Amino acid sequence: MENKKSNLILLISNLVVGILIISPILYALSVTFMTSDQIFTMPPKLLPKSFYFGNYKAVIDTVPIFRFIFNSLVVSIAVTVGQIFTSSLSAYAFSFYEFKGKKFLFMVIIATIMIPGEAIIISNYLTIGSLNLLDTYTGLVLPYLTSAMGIFMMRQFFLTVPKELREASIIDGCTGFQFLTRILMPISRPIIGSLGIYMFLTTWNQYMWPLLITSKPEMRTVQIGMSMLQSAETQSFGMMLAGIIIIIIPSIFIFIMGQKQLIDGMTSGSVKG
């Protein structure tokens, strides 16, 4: 009896705290259904009077939001696929081959983690500019096509795969590359999945890089397109938040779909210390 009671208390307190944490998002969602009169009522209300869709209509009519979403999708998918490809190739070399300079090259790659992206972002901007790649998908994607963290985590996983598996496949006529794409990557689906979700979310949510290198509205990603609304002169909170809700939905959806994989993958390398 006592136990049941304390369980119920725990359950309720967990739910209350959970709702408290997501309350800013719920509040934003609620504001998107308010007319601008309601938004500017004093004191502000928590819930809309009725479901008003004008803000969503306004944001779709005045901002090329679908173009932003398309741009973000292109960039996020390209970065994710590219990082998985280059990381798995490198991780494969580090875990299945012996070669001269292996330790050194591994250090060269891992050391990049120590160089914060923000400290080199200006130089990268100048490089992309001098290659005439400002306002292009290539410019948005190119510097992010590989990942030291991706290489490190994939290597950790690949090291658990027995070397005999590769030897057997080579005897069966597989080339080294085919072993990677046909056997190793398919059995590494959990780690590739969690890295993929992480990479996609990170790129989708990226802010500083696309802010620097895009100036044409039609090349903006969702994060830049939406935050530009905030600095626009006619501030319409309802419309702005409607835009935010539209761009949060895909990332929260992907997070919820992939949370188990994401969490298992993210924490597997670190908690054991």
Add this chain to the structure above:
Amino acid sequence: MDEIILAKQKITKLQLKKSKTNLKTKLEPYIFLFPSLLLFSLFVYYPFFKTLYMSLGLTNAHGNFQEFIGLQNYVEILTSPDFINSLIVTMKFVVFTTIPSIVIGLLLALLANNKVKGLSISKVMFAVPIAVSSASASIIWGMIFHPSIGMLNTILKTNIGWLLDPQWALLSVSFVTIWMNLGVNFIFIFAGLKNIPEEILESSSIDGASYFKKLFSIIIPMISPTLFFMVFMDIMNAFQSFGQVNILTNGGPGNSTNVLVFSIYREAFFNGRFDTASAQSIILFIVMFIMAMFQFRYEKKGVHYS
């Protein structure tokens, strides 16, 4: 006679073929590493050394190097009150965000770490901020902080310009950052707690004093590697924060939220000073590097590994 020659030729051909495949397998790992190494060279090492180089010279408004001036840019920024202010603001921001992020993350993880059924929904809610971008979080919180129509003043019955008052702006931006950190902190600390053997946690029921004693004498020491890792992550994150500041305060009011990365951005793209911006970037790198070294040193001494 001919047969012998033919056989010899065959053997050399075979040897050639063998050495070719040998060469190929020898080259293979380098070919596989090539894309990553090329990208790291072009977009990490090259810009790093270029930043270092630009920090030692004068650049024009397009970022082209004009002449070598040694350490003058460093002298200029290190004697500039604005930059010193920016360093102080960044340090404050690191402290204001890291400690609460860890404490709240730990509390959430403790709250979620029990065998009650139906907690999977609340766990997802605890982790959700991880999926929200800095831009989205900033715009949502910007609305909540709004002095007249914002919810915060209404709930607290206050009349504070959260983002407009120099006394509050940095705290408000820190608050948003803590919220953004909650997801990651919760996920990692929760995973750390789950690694503690069940018997230890089972015997520690929630009954006041003895629970807190267990918390501080058993649970926290046992997850100290995870906590340490999260402190590291949160500090590195705080040093690199930009979006919140750019969207919520633009560094203001009165430079009170002018964190380092924002200062670099403003120096380069508004003042056209790529040289001093580069010097600031190198200082950002050095500060983060020292922090990292310090933390790894400390880890060896202070963290308990079972």
